Amino acid sequence: MSSKPARPKPAAHPQRRLHEWRKYSISAGFVLLWLLGLLVIYRDAQQMAASTETKIRKEMGxxxxxxxxxxxxxxxxxxxxxxxxxxxxxxxxxxxxxxxxxxxxxxxxxxxxxxxxxxxxxxxxxxxxxxxxxxxxxxxxxxxxxxxxxxxxxxxxxxxxxxxxxxxxxxxxxxxxxxxxxxxxxxxxxxxxxxxxxxxxxxxxxxxxxxxxxxxxxxxxxxxxxxxxxxxxxxxxxxxxxxxxxxxxxxxxxxxxxxxxxxxxxxxxxxxxxxxxxxxxxxxxxxxxxxxxxxxxxxxxxxxxxxxxxxxxxxxxxxxxxxxxxxxxxxxxxxxxxxxxxxxxxxxxxxxxTAADLDRAIAPIQREMWQRLGLLSLLLAALGLAVERVFAVQRRSTRTLTQMANYDALTGLPNRRLVAEHLANALDRQPSASSQYAVLMIDLDDFKEVNDSLGHQVGDRLLIEVAQRFVESLRASDWLLQLHTGAEPLEANASMVGRLGGDEFLVLLPEQPCLEQVLGIAERLQASLRAPIVLGQEQIYVHASIGIALYPEHGRDGPLLLRSADAAMYLAKRQGRGQTVVFQQDLDDTSRQRLQLLTDLHSALALHQFTLHYQPELNLANGQIDCVEALLRWQHPTLGLIYPAHFIALLEQSGLVLEVGQWVLESACRQLKAWQDSHSPIKQLCVNVSVKQLAQAGFVESLQNTIRDAGIAPEALTLELTESMLMQHPEANVRLLQEMRKTGVKVALDDFGTGYSSLSYLRQLPLDVLKIDRSFVIDTGTPQGLAICHTITALAQRLGLKVIAEGIESAEQFCNMHAVGSDWMQGYLIARPLPAEQIAPFARSFDWHAFKVDNDLLEHSPEWLPRPRCTPSPS
Known part of the structure; x- marks a missing residue:
């Protein structure tokens, strides 16, 4: 808000004078209506007949x-x-x-x-x-x-x-x-x-x-x-x-x-x-x-x-x-x-x-209209005084309901409806070209933690204090404080602080000369929260994320401005606590794309748009393709094949990950059973599981039912969990994995080395397989990277774990990971992810010797060693 002096309160508003006269005109209005009703009965009957004919014509149409x-x-x-x-x-x-x-x-x-x-x-x-x-x-x-x-x-x-x-x-x-x-x-x-x-x-x-x-x-x-x-x-x-x-x-x-x-x-x-x-x-x-x-x-x-x-x-x-x-x-x-x-x-x-049919349809309506108008004429005079009393009560109720409908009951600030109406009225007045209209969307950071840890009563008191600080930081004058009473109409060019609901606030700033002025006001709002809020024995530090949108650059109507400010606010939240972001067009495009994908996700499973591809894993012990990893794909009707990186986060956000994850698990187990029944070389299957699935009540029982319904042995299934996922709640996840291991299912730690997990937790985790992340495999071309992979493999062997190297794309990486002791290889050098119907033929036709020849690899009995040019650099 600019540093303009506070506006004086108007002495009397025309609408207030109209309100004073209105209460004396009710009785006179009833008398006038009674007289007019007697005079226009015939005309009304004719109009009703015409209206009835129009209605009949419309219904016939x-x-x-x-x-x-x-x-x-x-x-x-x-x-x-x-x-x-x-x-x-x-x-x-x-x-x-x-x-x-x-x-x-x-x-x-x-x-x-x-x-x-x-x-x-x-x-x-x-x-x-x-x-x-x-x-x-x-x-x-x-x-x-x-x-x-x-x-x-x-x-x-x-x-x-x-x-x-x-x-x-x-x-x-x-x-x-x-x-x-x-x-x-x-x-x-x-x-x-x-x-x-x-x-x-x-x-x-x-x-x-x-x-x-x-x-x-x-x-x-x-x-x-x-x-x-x-x-x-x-x-x-x-x-x-x-x-x-x-x-x-x-x-x-x-x-x-x-x-x-x-x-x-x-x-x-x-x-x-x-x-x-x-x-x-x-x-x-x-x-x-x-x-x-x-x-x-x-x-x-x-x-x-x-x-x-x-x-x-x-x-x-x-x-x-x-x-x-x-x-x-x-x-x-x-x-x-x-x-x-x-x-x-x-x-x-x-x-x-026919004309006769139309007359028959109109005649009773005309008679009924005459009766209704006659009765109304008699009742108007008798009900005049009673209605006057009703209107008196209604006026009092209207003032109360208007206050309740337009203002937040907790903070007293204008609510979402009033803010949107005020913004629309202000934009209709066409602000001058020399100034801008700014909308600031504010969301408190980590407010949910306050509610969860201290209770909703403390959270409500916190919101009241934040609202007061926002108003004071904008140096609100008397006319702004009067918004809390609803007694006076709003001025279209007035600034406003409103609460949209929850921990979201909105600030409307008209007639801002430049963006720097708006940023200065946003900084004042941030500064108002730097001092701790003391609530009884609690001392709470609050931060806020602020998104800024300007008229007309970021939107020419109220809904578009609010959406732009909202998109900027969410980007501010992703950048950390207490950040302020000005809207940019690419933010809106990204938000629309994410919203469209999120909307389409809700029907993707029902419309059978999800499919599974399987990436083969080469067993170096026997030179066969005996294991595959199930990978989810989304066959979007307009965008084509979408990979998980673009929609897994949306599945987590929407809560659909539980339903889709269960579908992946059931589909993959049924496919493994089909391969086994056809005597395919595929004996093992790896499936990725989200932390929400793992933490779901009854997951272990559901897993057992899925394996039993598919008709496969539990030992043939390996569930892959990412390191960062397990480290969110390590103690609870250790107990869950121990229960899951009792069923016979194997557990693999995926993307190992990227989550900065504690080695003490790694020792406690009941694991069977360790998957070395692709980023480490790429670095094996350097002595340091090769030494890291050698150390990870040695650690896994000491813990009794099998090692899978993923992301193998070159013969050099294959040689290096073979040299450090990997048990399985997975990557584009061996095969890209394939549809289910191509996996069994590929596994049957895979020739270990031909693979080594085609990729310039040599085999020496009894131990295979790579050619000199593939020899890994010394650690």
Missing amino acids: IETRAMADTLAGMLERTYLTIKTISLLPAVRATAPHNRASAEEDVVEQGYFSGDDATIIQQLYNHIASDIEVSEIYLVYDGFAPEQGQVPFLMYDEVLLERIDLAKEAHPTHEADEPEEYEAAEYAEYVRQLDHLRRHAPLLPAEAPQGIAAVTSALLRTCDNSQYTSLAEGDERDSHGLLLSVPIYDQSSKAFKGLVTAVLRANVLEAALLGWPRLPITALDRAILARHRTDLQSPAAEYVLENRTTGDRIMDRRSTSLPRLLAGQEQAAIHLEQSVSLPYASDWRLHRYK
Whole structure:
């Protein structure tokens, strides 16, 4: 805050004078409302009628769009099913042969295999059970019905079953059943084949997208699934449309036929009514009764129209729709909605409402409105005095609630909501170009330790003292102290100290001439905490991390400025205690990237985006690859393969490390069992374990269950723990490792030498394997580095531990680590991490002799020694 003199408190604010007059105007306002209510009853009724009509129109629009989506879904799902059939290899690869007669069996003739026919049958069954598609035909080019040819395949088992059930429900005489009429349907196939041959001769480059489709006009089909009696049948129930897509040859990609679906008109009519089917047969009526369908419901107002063919489908019960379509009657409301399809835009859905129907809908609403307005007019006068008292109580409550809603109950400072509102109002006033608006985000360092060690009461008193010091350090004037009462409105250009929650504070500084001025204020805030805070018998030293963001450089609105200040504050915390950091753009980019990864991590496991790679380890005792280390990888859908270094810390931060770690352990153990069952050389498996997994209650029991479920021996599993992780709580971790060792599982200390652990703890740790970190392996090219590795190996051997050298990338490093006594080698020289399916072949094909030759290594019996150029430097 600048060193400007304190602003004088205004003598009287206009809003206060308005508040004084407001309490006298309530009674007069009720009288005025009573008089106005009597005068405008008629006008209000008319407005309500208009509003009701608008509402009806809006609801009709919503319902019409929903119905259009339903119809589009039916047509699109039918299209997708027949398109899927047309793209099946069996359909595209088979010879374009139409059946000479219905008796010709395509499977027995060898045109399709039984499995291929079953796949198409299942696709038909699926769509037929969903949309009641009657039949699906495959018709190849050259179809000649006049020669007795019939479609190549006819999938109608669901149709036949439905006919049989209909006959059982309503028996008919054979002579009374309608004959199948195929002429119009077969003629339409010839027309559609000619159309597709001319307009879609080749498979589109963007396939499976862009596959054409052709729709017939309504015609009489040979489908009798919805009527079984000439006496009771309706001619309209024999009509339907044929929706077809082209078939393209597998090799030449040229047009050679079509797949068509027969969709009955009464199926679309039932959809317009919202019924599962029309009540054609006794079976249909029984099904509708089970669905509790009201057959006496008003006729549907929809008309489905194909603008290309001129066909219209509507509720056959309606008497008004034919008059409206013929122009004999004018509709009060007419809505039109396109039926969006991926292959055509010919279909339109119309919705009509007659004037009589609209009047019936509005009449009761108008009567109810008159009654309500009349009652309101009578009650206003009687309730005037009572409401005045209620408002008096409400005003007092509002002042109390405003104080509670805008100010922190503990410190009395403005809370998050009020700070954000004040910041937005200040930025709306467009600060002058000669000055900057600064936002300081403050977080107390190690405040959690105070709560945990001294209790929350002490922590609350500490926060109160910190808040007072911040206000005093900014030399707050009387007007700032009045923010605690809520009696006066805030000035947009006023500085503010607020508490966001927990141990987070926010300082708003308007009209700052330069960054140096803001940094000086931040230093005053830091200085206010240097003196210890005395709370009873406790003397506490407090430090704070401060992030600074400036308007307009770091954000042109309140949320962006707060986010920038927050990002700078978190960087300050990572730099140590009591630090101040000014926002930079790369901080925001990094924060967004981390937030995006953290968000994606929560669904990565459920979406099966994690995978395991395995890095082989060479056993120098037998020259074989008999052990691998499981390494976690994240196959991100947009960022590609992400390595653990970029997301393990986020797993720890989010708490997902327990769930993901258990998945890694279970997956790796199952994979080891698979290798063992296939007699692979892989006998051992190493898995990394986090400290949170190790410290989890019941970890040892869970580990035993995992090993038992996988069916592997405990001795085949080695759990790797980092040195720095074990040294966080060495005594507790020693006890945990001892319990884990009792199960038979081996324990490896990973990255040894990087955590500065005590040798006394190393002696106490129940270990089996010591892994020498890659940084030490790289240094073996120097006498000092080689001496360190020699010392580590000798120490491990004295403690009875096996040694694995990791990060071996060159023949020189291999020679050096072999010379110092490593038992296993691991690194890119031997192999990079591989997917599970490549590990067993690699281990079987690994040739120890060829490896030494390929890498210029020599073997001398009985002990292998490297060539002179690989001889390690003397320690």
